[in-house]
Amino acid sequence: MEDKNFVFGLHSTIEAINAGKEIDRILIRKGLQGELYMELMKLIRQFEIPFQQVPVERIDRVTRKNHQGVVTFISPIAYQPITEIIPMIFEQGKNPLILVLDRITDVRNFGAIARSAEVAGVDAILIPEKGAAQINADAIKTSSGALLTIPVCREKNLINAVRFLQNSGLKVIAASEKGDKNYFSCDMTVPLAIVMGSEETGIDTAILKIADEWTKIPQLGIIQSLNVSVAAGILMFEAVRQRILIC
Numbered sequence: 001m002e003d004k005n006f007v008f009g010l011h012s013t014i015e016a017i018n019a020g021k022e023i024d025r026i027l028i029r030k031g032l033q034g035e036l037y038m039e040l041m042k043l044i045r046q047f048e049i050p051f052q053q054v055p056v057e058r059i060d061r062v063t064r065k066n067h068q069g070v071v072t073f074i075s076p077i078a079y080q081p082i083t084e085i086i087p088m089i090f091e092q093g094k095n096p097l098i099l100v101l102d103r104i105t106d107v108r109n110f111g112a113i114a115r116s117a118e119v120a121g122v123d124a125i126l127i128p129e130k131g132a133a134q135i136n137a138d139a140i141k142t143s144s145g146a147l148l149t150i151p152v153c154r155e156k157n158l159i160n161a162v163r164f165l166q167n168s169g170l171k172v173i174a175a176s177e178k179g180d181k182n183y184f185s186c187d188m189t190v191p192l193a194i195v196m197g198s199e200e201t202g203i204d205t206a207i208l209k210i211a212d213e214w215t216k217i218p219q220l221g222i223i224q225s226l227n228v229s230v231a232a233g234i235l236m237f238e239a240v241r242q243r244i245l246i247c
Helices: 009-016 035-047 056-062 081-089 107-119 137-142 158-166 205-210 228-246
Strands: 006-008 025-028 049-053 070-074 097-102 124-128 150-153 171-175 191-198 213-216
Touching: 006 009, 009 025, 009 035, 009 070, 025 035, 025 056, 049 056, 081 124, 081 150, 081 158, 097 107, 097 158, 097 228, 107 124, 107 137, 107 228, 124 158, 150 158, 158 171, 158 191, 158 205, 171 205, 171 228, 191 228
Parallel strands: 025 049, 097 124, 097 191, 124 150, 171 191, 171 213
Antiparallel strands: 006 070, 025 070
16 A cells, blocks of 8 residues: 555554654544554654644545545655754864755755755755655655755754754854845855745744844846745855855
8 A cells, every 4th residue: 555655544654654664744634533543643742753634635635545534655765863964064074054944845946956955065954844845756856866865854843953053053044035145245164054945935034033144145137036946056056156265
């Protein structure tokens, strides 16, 4: 009962969790009950697995087979904790460059950003547990396989994760049209985290409040809007340019 990206049914989901599969998220039909459901919820709480309780129509859009009210998306990658990645980068004598993606939900944008990040030598991509694009076959294909090589850190509380980066000595630059500095005026030679936000709502206000700097990309056209993957590429490669100049 398994497809490329998901399994369905209570038994299959419980087996996937017990087998140590990396679970992206679980959709559970509202009102589901019973012993197996209780066993599943116990495992969800134990392993802190993201889940949503949704109408059955949402699950039917994923599969029409006998899903028993449960569909589980399996991640093709293993997420890594940011608290382990940062010390490792410093131990290797590297100057950290981290990309924080706040609620980037479009799979192809996510994949394109990851592709640019790998080429730019970004050390890790940090995403929230909820509201991030699913890392599936489409995302990996769009990334040209970069998502299979670059560490991806999925954190329950993105604000706390950003604070951890700051406490670890990284400067946090938030990309915002309200930024008071053009991106090429920011010092990106220091240990750095670049935050990109959702195209619809931008960066979460709570993250903007704690960011060390807000930066913007000058836009001279009429549309006044860049695709987030393009904007992320501009900022990442400005960091590359500055770091090459000081070598």
